[in-house]
Amino acid sequence: MRLLLVEDEKSLSRALCSILEDNGYSVDPVYDGEDAIAFANSEIYDGIILDVMIPKKNGFEVLESIRKSGNMIPVLILSARSRVDDRVKGLDLGANDYLTKPFSPKELLARIRAMSRVKLAEPDTTLRVGNIILDKSTHELSSTAGNFHLANKEFQMMEQFMSHPKRVYSIDFFIEKIWGYESDAEQNLVWTYVSYLRKKLKVLHADVKIKAYRNTGYSLEPCDD
Missing domain, CATH: 3.40.50.2300 (Response regulator)
Incomplete structure (x- = not known):
């Protein structure tokens, strides 16, 4: 905590x-x-x-x-x-x-x-964005196409994205939020976990994607038509 x-x-x-x-x-x-x-x-x-x-x-x-x-x-x-x-x-x-x-x-x-x-004790244990559901109690990311159990850091990152869709999060934010201020974690760790989540969203046929903004960060947004 x-x-x-x-x-x-x-x-x-x-x-x-x-x-x-x-x-x-x-x-x-x-x-x-x-x-x-x-x-x-x-x-x-x-x-x-x-x-x-x-x-x-x-x-x-x-x-x-x-x-x-x-x-x-x-x-x-x-x-x-x-x-x-x-x-x-x-x-x-x-x-x-x-x-x-x-x-x-x-x-x-x-x-x-x-x-x-x-x-x-907060009662709502699920987040829904588009056709994707994240169960906060089980760390399960799912759609009608299947489901994945997310590792802890994957879950923390996905929870942040799904709590505030379209909000752009910086790499520094994720390092501080997930690894902590005193951590020696580097940017490539954030890139790696974003890549993990993107692959899972693709397998789930998600209608949302993690979009990169150059020199700014990442955001969860609807897929392009």
Whole structure:
């Protein structure tokens, strides 16, 4: 599970990163509201841990911006502001949970696990684009012509394409989303996985294709007539 941590107090941010990474989470820290919005909208995260009192844009403004953009990523607010009005405001703006400082690391981890279950509980397990269906629970890509079980990285890439048809994704986006910021993965890995998916779509007689845009990236689009 990949988390975005928004906390401007760097010593606390480092401590939280250490706790989370020791418990198997991948964490990217940012320190102000503008970066928080930019990183959140990259759509590579499974959840956000968000402080309220941060520079440039406060946590409430960040949360409001994220939700207005249609991004429903789970958000856990961490804040020293413990008044009922503050907690109500955060929840009304779309936070999934609100934890006041100081807090126990055990409680933080429990809240994150609960937050992740919210995402896992989403009822729609299939994506459909054209005559192609992707089952998110089984990683099966299918059409009336047959089906394939996708390997994990193939699935992550195809899920992204089918979640936002006609959207152009850069190679850097896929490297960060699938292999991670710290990965030494290179462009040819993305090319390889795009090639795998193209071959499967051809066998399935798909009426959509992965189109390359020179110096820009890839997009899932209807086949030419």
